[in-house]
Amino acid sequence: MSDLVARTGRLQQRYEAGCRLVAGCIPFRWKDSEDSSDAKSEKTVEVLMINSTSGPGLLFPKGGWENDETVEEAAEREALEEAGVRGELMGLLGHYHFKSKTHQEEFGSEGLCKAAMFALLVKEELESWPEQSTRQRKWLVIPEAVKSCRHAWMQEALEEGFSKWCADNMEG
Template identity: 75%
Template sequence: MSDLVARTGRQQQRYEDGHRLVAGCIPYRYRYSDDDSGGKRKKTIEVLMINSPSGPGLLFPKGGWENDETVEEAAEREALEEAGVRGETKDLLGYYYFKSRTQKDEFCPEGSCKAAMFPLLVKEELSTWPEQSTRQRTWLDIDEAEQHCRHLWMQGALVEDFLKWHADNTTDSEDQ
């Protein structure tokens, strides 16, 4: 897939009330294993995290929301560019505010960001993707993801909002 290229630059970047608008997702899938008691298969949810080239810990894919796309399209694009997965965004988990040390510019000199985060049911995992030379991806169970998550706001999105959303909104037919 050599035609896949990560977007760069800030020409199309969205801003609101002094915040750079960001879109991201928590990519997830289901893993099945045989139950020890015989016959029944055990279903475990896994989330996909990526490393950061700028430091330790793992992250969920996220990046700037641009003028020519919906927030869902931006979240799906970031998952493709950074983690090499395609999928289906689900309901908005919430908005999360954070300060970026590296993403400061004339429109947002403090680096203040507002991130819209979505669950993303992964349908396809690509063998090549735009940022594969600087990003490794790792599937983790929820406890592992919480332990390795670099940012507190992402931990909150995972253990508070994603798990509640998952308990309230998923069905057995979703993961077939």
């Protein structure tokens, strides 16, 4: 599988009204609760986070949405490149605006970004992936993930977008 190479460069980046368009996801899995003392076992949701390469705190996989792919393909590609996971996109959690400090000068206008964030049900965790030399993965329950989030907008995506999506999609 030699096609597992991270894309680099910004030539294919999409922009909208001066904002760099970004796609990302909150990878998650179901974990049966350890406490199976009562008959109906509770399922716990865990989310997968990765370390930031530019400082403390954890992140969800995300990156530039490129001209030759759909926003869903971009979100899936970032999950594969940065976190080494493949899965099924389950729904759009929302759009989040933020400023990218790393790309401020490069893009001129303040480094404004608009991220489309999805819920991604993880089906496969790869043993090797493009950014494994700089990224560590960590599965966390939602309260831990909220505390570990490096960026406020990712915390919002988790607390409002993902938690609401879970509540709407988990009954039954």
